[in-house]
């Protein structure tokens with residue numbers, strides 16, 4: 001009965017004791033499942049008495065577990081591939097019930113093409129493929145036993161319910177860094193531009209709590225999706241047993257996160273392939289991340305070469321680093337600081353970023369942010385201490401006295417030394433952010449060679465460019481020794497920049513096939529076909545940086561005295577090498593290809 005009907009009846013009867021509030025409260029007890037769910041989702045707790053079964057329960061009771069999970073169990077989806085017709089009723093129900101954005105989906109339907117075998121009958125054709133069939137694969141979050149999303153999140157915006165095993169996203173904690181979208185092998189968390197956070201399937205835990213089926217389970221006309229209890233298995237042995245096993249053809253290896261969804265079929269399959277096999281798309285460029293990586297690697301690299309130069313000075317007894325250190329440290333600080341300040345552009349909720357240290361225990365992203373932050377802090381302090389002699393002339397006598405009494409002259413240099421291991425550890429954390437995703441394109445050697453290459457090579461070119469500038473402006477330096485250092489440095493940089501480019505050429509840029517790795521081949525194909533402009537820019541940048549280094553070397557060898565030409569050539573080499581590595585990093589992100597749930601790609 002609706003409130004408007006009640007009012008009309010009351011008025012007709014002329015009752016003066018009509019209590020609208022009581023009637024509305026009574027009506028509230030008759031809310032539909034959708035209204036109840038919406039209310040519970042808003043309030044965050046269950047409003048129904050546990051013994052009150054929903055009216056529709058008889059239709060889906062058999063699709064839910066008969067009991068709660070024991071401590072050794074958790075809830076999981078079970079999908080009957082033979083029953084799913086691909087109608088997408090589950091997708092629509094999920095979208096509607098959760099009030100998703102127009103382009104946001106927490107459940108999707110793809111497909112596999114399967115060859116089915118003849119049943120065993122003793123005939124000669126037993127086991128041979130008899131038919132090619134399509135199986136639709138409905139997929140959402142797999143509520144993994146070792147969730148990559150949860151492990152990677154720097155602000156602990158995920159939790160895994162200890163009773164049900166459901167992995168939930170805590171919207172109000174999310175900073176929108178999108179790292180979970182990389183850490184989840186199944187592309188489950190979806191970023192909402194409007195909200196600036198990611199969201200994902202929570203198995204309609206509020207509905208399950210009151211005996212209602214999740215929207216997808218309840219809406220499927222073929223009863224293809226069920227909720228089942230599965231045994232928890234989080235030991236190393238379980239992970240090893242998962243090996244290269246996948247939930248369904250084309251899916252990522254289950255060993256990455258131990259997903260709990262089970263796909264079942266009565267058919268004897270003689271092989272299956274994802275419908276979208278071989279169809280790859282260019283991924284997001286993550287340009288603020290690319291800039292952060294390249295800038296911090298160059299900054300730490302400059303500190304490294306400055307310290308190497310200081311060591312050589314110490315050993316040789318020659319002042320071949322001259323007065324470059326304060327300027328070098330300042331440039332390294334500037335470059336690293338720019339990188340760190342660009343990173344928040346990648347966040348959907350930058351004002352919440354201060355909590356990024358919360359995930360230190362499991363998240364490489366947290367570790368990177370904390371350690372690189374400390375590196376920049378130490379470097380800034382080192383710069384200040386190193387620059388003190390230059391600024392003391394402007395300070396009052398009393399302050400100068402305190403400085404001389406309390407700050408030893410070696411403090412700046414010591415802090416510069418201390419900043420180096422911090423920077424190197426920070427860069428290692430940066431690399432592990434991507435290696436930890438398990439994406440083959442981002443595997444250890446591929447990532448480390450690129451990242452270390454920028455750190456060592458472009459860091460060296462930056463150091464040389466600053467040293468060449470300092471050689472011009474200072475008067476008291478040992479010109480012969482510094483020219484020798486510049487020449488050796490330029491030759492080394494030319495060799496290293498070429499070696500790094502040859503590596504990139506071999507693994508990604510070369511048009512001819514030089515690898516048997518299927519994923520590498522797909523990324524290379526994407527680079528050549530869809531990212532050809534970036535590929536061309538990378539090749540051009542290498543050409544300019546190598547040519548500039550060659551010119552610098554020749555000028556140093558032939559000139560009698562320091563000349564601005566060397567500085568110009570090394571400056572050009574620096575801009576080209578840094579720009580080239582920025583392009584290389586965009587290609588690293590945009591050409592990443594990985595196994596995915598079938599048909600999930602669109």
Ligand code: SF4
Nearest residue numbers: 141142144148149184
């Ligand atoms: S499927 Fe992805 S989002 Fe869901 S629990 Fe596993 S890792 Fe997390």
Ligand code: SF4
Nearest residue numbers: 153174175177178180
């Ligand atoms: S903070 Fe980042 S990793 Fe954590 S849920 Fe949000 S987008 Fe995902």
